[in-house]
Amino acid sequence: MTTAGAQAPADRWYPWRRALEGALAPMAALVLAWLAFTLFLLLLGKSPAEFLDLFWRGAFGSWFSLQNTLQRAAPLLLTALCVAIPAQLGLVVIGGEAAVALGGLAATAAVLPMLGAPSLLVQLVMALAGMAAGALWIGLTGWLRAKRGINETIASLVLTYIGLALFNHLVEGVLRDPASLNKPSTWGIEDRNMLGPIPGTDVHPGLILGVLACVAAWVLISRTSLGFAARVTGGNIRAAQLQGLPVHRLMIGACVLGGACAGLAGMVEVAAVHGRANASLIAGYGWSGILIAFLSRHNPLAIMPMALLLGGLGAAGGLLQRRMGVPDATVMVLQGFIFVAILASETLAGRIAWFQPRRTET
Amino acid sequence: MDAIGTVLVAMLGGALRVSTPFLFVSLGECLTERAGRINLGNEGVMVLGAMVAYATSYETGSPWLGVLAAAGAGLLLGGLHGAICGLAKVNDVAMGIAIMLAGTGIAFFFGKPYVQPSATLLPAIPFGFWSSSPQLKNALAVSPLFLLGLATAFAMAWMFRATRLGLRVRIVGESEDAARALGLPVNRTRFFATATGSALAGIGGAFLSLVYPASWNEGLSSGQGLMAVALVVFARWNPVHCITAALLFGAAGALGPSLQTVGITWGYYLFYAAPYVVTLAILIATVRPGRTLRGMPGELSIGR
Numbered sequence: 001m002t003t004a005g006a007q008a009p010a011d012r013w014y015p016w017r018r019a020l021e022g023a024l025a026p027m028a029a030l031v032l033a034w035l036a037f038t039l040f041l042l043l044l045g046k047s048p049a050e051f052l053d054l055f056w057r058g059a060f061g062s063w064f065s066l067q068n069t070l071q072r073a074a075p076l077l078l079t080a081l082c083v084a085i086p087a088q089l090g091l092v093v094i095g096g097e098a099a100v101a102l103g104g105l106a107a108t109a110a111v112l113p114m115l116g117a118p119s120l121l122v123q124l125v126m127a128l129a130g131m132a133a134g135a136l137w138i139g140l141t142g143w144l145r146a147k148r149g150i151n152e153t154i155a156s157l158v159l160t161y162i163g164l165a166l167f168n169h170l171v172e173g174v175l176r177d178p179a180s181l182n183k184p185s186t187w188g189i190e191d192r193n194m195l196g197p198i199p200g201t202d203v204h205p206g207l208i209l210g211v212l213a214c215v216a217a218w219v220l221i222s223r224t225s226l227g228f229a230a231r232v233t234g235g236n237i238r239a240a241q242l243q244g245l246p247v248h249r250l251m252i253g254a255c256v257l258g259g260a261c262a263g264l265a266g267m268v269e270v271a272a273v274h275g276r277a278n279a280s281l282i283a284g285y286g287w288s289g290i291l292i293a294f295l296s297r298h299n300p301l302a303i304m305p306m307a308l309l310l311g312g313l314g315a316a317g318g319l320l321q322r323r324m325g326v327p328d329a330t331v332m333v334l335q336g337f338i339f340v341a342i343l344a345s346e347t348l349a350g351r352i353a354w355f356q357p358r359r360t361e362t
Numbered sequence: 363m364d365a366i367g368t369v370l371v372a373m374l375g376g377a378l379r380v381s382t383p384f385l386f387v388s389l390g391e392c393l394t395e396r397a398g399r400i401n402l403g404n405e406g407v408m409v410l411g412a413m414v415a416y417a418t419s420y421e422t423g424s425p426w427l428g429v430l431a432a433a434g435a436g437l438l439l440g441g442l443h444g445a446i447c448g449l450a451k452v453n454d455v456a457m458g459i460a461i462m463l464a465g466t467g468i469a470f471f472f473g474k475p476y477v478q479p480s481a482t483l484l485p486a487i488p489f490g491f492w493s494s495s496p497q498l499k500n501a502l503a504v505s506p507l508f509l510l511g512l513a514t515a516f517a518m519a520w521m522f523r524a525t526r527l528g529l530r531v532r533i534v535g536e537s538e539d540a541a542r543a544l545g546l547p548v549n550r551t552r553f554f555a556t557a558t559g560s561a562l563a564g565i566g567g568a569f570l571s572l573v574y575p576a577s578w579n580e581g582l583s584s585g586q587g588l589m590a591v592a593l594v595v596f597a598r599w600n601p602v603h604c605i606t607a608a609l610l611f612g613a614a615g616a617l618g619p620s621l622q623t624v625g626i627t628w629g630y631y632l633f634y635a636a637p638y639v640v641t642l643a644i645l646i647a648t649v650r651p652g653r654t655l656r657g658m659p660g661e662l663s664i665g666r
Contacts, residue, residue: 092455092664094402149651153455153664158592158638158645161585165635172631287459294456329470336464340446343457347449 014357021355022297029345033337040333046324054323058316065315070203073311075100077210078265079289080296080303081217082138082258086152087298088221089247089254090234095141095156096262097286098163099134101277103263104270105167106133108277109175111189122193127267134263135256137163142255146248152255164282171277185278195272206268210307213261217300230254262286295342310335365624368497372623375501376616377609378508379574383408383586385511385608386566388593389518390436390559392601395594396522397555398535398661402458403443404563405587406465407436411567413473416578420481425572428481429507432568433561439465440560444553454663462587476578484572505573507565511608514562518601531555535659563587589638596641598657611637 038048059069082096110129111122141159145152175186195205221227230250233240240247266281274280288310296302317331324330350356387404394401411432419428443461447454487509490502522528534541534551541548566586571578593611597603614637618630649655 092453094455094459144646147651148646148649149653150645150649151654151664154591154595155642155645157588158595158642161589161592161638162635162642165631165638168631169629173628287463290459291456291463294453327471327474329467329474332463332467333471334467336460336467339460340442340457340464343460344446344449344452346451346453349451 011357017355021349021352022299022302025345025348026295026342029341030338032345033334033341036341037334037337040337044326046326050324051320054320055312055316058319059312065319067201067203068315069308069312070207071311072314073307074204074206074210075265075269075285076288076292076307076310077214077303078206078261078268079285080292080307081213081289081300082134082262082286083290083293084296084298084300084303085217085221085258085261086138086142086251086254087293088227088230088234089251090237091142091145091251091254092153093138093141093156093255093258094153094290095138095160095163095259095286096289097282097284098160098167099137099259099262100266100269100285101167101281102137102163103130103134103266104274104281105170105175105186105266105277106130106263107267107270108186108189109170111193112175112187115190119193122189123195123271126189126193126271127264130263130267130270131260132263134259134261134266136259138259138262139252139256141259142252145255146251160286167277167282168279171279175277177276180276180278183278185276188276189271191275193271194275195268197272204268204272206265206272209264209268211304213264214300214303217257217261221300226250262289291339291343295339297346309338368624369620371495371497371501372620373613373616375497375503376620377613378501378504379612380615381608381612382505382508382511382573383566383569384590384593384611385508385515385605386569387563387587387590388597388604388608389511389514389601390440390562390566391590391594392559392597392599392604393518393531393562394440394552394556394559395662396535396599396659397531397552398538398659399444399447399552399556400454400458400591400662400664401440401443401461401556401559402455402588402591403439403461403465404458404560404590405583405585406462406469407439407560407563408567408570408587409583410435410439410465410469411564412571412582413469413476413567413578414564415568416481416571417473417476419483419572420476420479423482425482425484428572429484429565429568432564434564436560436562436564436567437557440563441553441557443560444556447556448549448553470580473578473580477580481572481578483576484569486573505569507569507573510565512605515601515605522601532659535661538661563590592638592641595655596637596644598655599659600657607637610640 041048041051058065060066079096082099083093086093107126107130110125114122141152141156144150144155171186172184176184177187197203198205229245233245233247233250265285269281270277292303292306296306313331313335317328320326320330321328387408391404414435415428415432418431419425443457446452447457484505486503486505489504490499493499522532530546530551534546534548538548570582593607597607615634617633
């Protein structure tokens with residue numbers, strides 16, 4: 001507001017500078033994390049250059065390793081959405097881990113009564129069942145928040161443990177295949193019902209689903225009135241209520257959508273990788289998804305590169321372990337460094353004047 | 363009757379054993395949250411504490427030195443969380459999960475050589491000496507760490523109630539504006555509360571590797587550090603109630619294995635989840651829109 005009361009001319013370049021800030025801060029943090037990790041490696045007498053070389057080769061350097069990376073990134077795209085979509089309303093939902101497990105379990109259970117049906121139909125029903133289970137579980141969190149005023153972070157955390165217990169109870173109980181002795185598992189979904197890889201690759205179609213879901217979520221959030229209403233609510237819930245926005249329905253809806261994504265991730269893990277539901281579904285996808293969502297500032301398009309980076313770290317772990325003689329937890333240490341550095345870099349947002357909106361001199 | 367007795371004795375012993383790590387980590391979380399911050403990183407702190415305690419005990423032969431080292435490791439990792447969350451705009455929930463992964467990663471990295479060797483364990487105090495029943499003797503072999511946990515709980519309750527330090531922590535946790543008006547150092551108080559809380563969580567981890575289950579491997583912690591948040595809600599941010607919460611959660615965890623001793627295998631995981639259902643029921647029963655839980659610190663990010 002100028003003293004003359006005239007509106008200052010719009011700062012045309014501000015959106016670009018803001019986007020640049022959004023990209024530069026995590027990049028700088030990534031470099032910082034790498035420097036700290038370099039120090040860590042040097043202290044242990046390992047070569048950082050060799051680590052970088054092997055990481056590149058193990059994660060992106062060859063068609064084989066790139067496929068491995070993409071395969072690992074696929075479930076993370078979906079579990080990150082489970083956090084990023086409710087986050088538009090200012091909700092911090094951390095229940096993805098149980099939604100993945102229950103989604104996979106529901107998908108497996110849905111096959112059992114329809115053995116012998118056409119594969120495509122079975123797969124469709126599996127996907128719907130998985131999404132429904134995830135949507136129900138996270139939607140319950142949203143309902144508790146909207147209708148009962150229970151904090152969604154606490155509710156989703158408590159529900160995670162209830163969900164995982166339910167999962168274990170069913171997998172080791174009524175749904176257990178008695179032939180699975182060492183690792184309790186449900187009955188298999190039959191080989192012909194498995195999702196085949198994307199033609200020409202070894203990557204499972206979960207990657208396509210994940211990318212589609214991210215793009216769709218971005219369109220929904222930034223290009224529709226529903227998404228706008230959600231962001232208004234996230235910005236100021238009182239203002240949203242005064243405007244007559246259906247705040248409660250938006251909250252529950254966002255949680256249902258996010259949960260459906262995580263449930264779909266569980267279904268894909270079952271239908272494309274494991275062929276049955278067992279403890280392999282509880283592999284930390286939900287927890288990693290939380291961090292990816294925060295690292296990408298809950299922007300669905302930014303989730304993709306972040307998931308790729310984490311998928312790459314996971315994919316390179318084996319090669320690093322074999323060639324450098326370091327424990328497989330080395331990539332976990334690097335991941336931890338990266339997460340801590342990037343989350344800490346959030347504090348820089350809005351601190352550097354050059355990136356801020358400016359008024360041209362009048 | 364005999365079967366019921368067996369189950370009860372097994373449960374008692376199980377509850378005492380399983381509840382101690384819960385007790386320490388929930389006390390740590392309680393302290394941190396009373397200062398107005400949440401630390402989900404205590405999960406990573408516990409795993410790191412377990413590894414450090416085991417490794418130290420193996421290298422030096424002294425399990426108590428291991429406990430001390432675990433507390434020190436917790437202090438460092440919690441201090442990192444506390445320092446970074448003190449920066450503006452950093453989300454403490456997400457940072458906690460990052461610390462959880464970092465702590466677990468560091469523990470697995472340095473813990474690899476200690477999976478095989480057996481370290482000196484912490485001895486238990488045989489409170490069951492009067493009994494002739496070996497099961498009861500076994501159940502009443504109480505670890506000194508459990509007693510230390512009880513003492514810590516009462517000491518912390520006294521600190522909150524009757525000391526200047528406790529009052530300061532409570533003010534910082536209840537209202538940042540009030541604390542600033544009084545000239546209290548908000549960030550420094552939270553930093554020390556977080557670091558000290560994580561030191562307690564580290565001792566909880568030491569219990570896992572040095573008392574029960576008394577070994578170091580990568581599957582040692584089953585999420586007690588994260589569950590601590592639910593325990594503290596259950597305990598309504600009261601350190602003495604953390605004892606009740608820990609015993610209840612521990613007993614529920616021990617019920618499944620105790621029933622297995624008499625041949626009942628059904629419902630293992632459901633009993634385990636029972637305290638979470640109770641916590642959720644308490645939340646549903648007491649929280650209304652516009653009214654949070656009684657006892658919840660006002661500055662807690664998960665309270666708004």
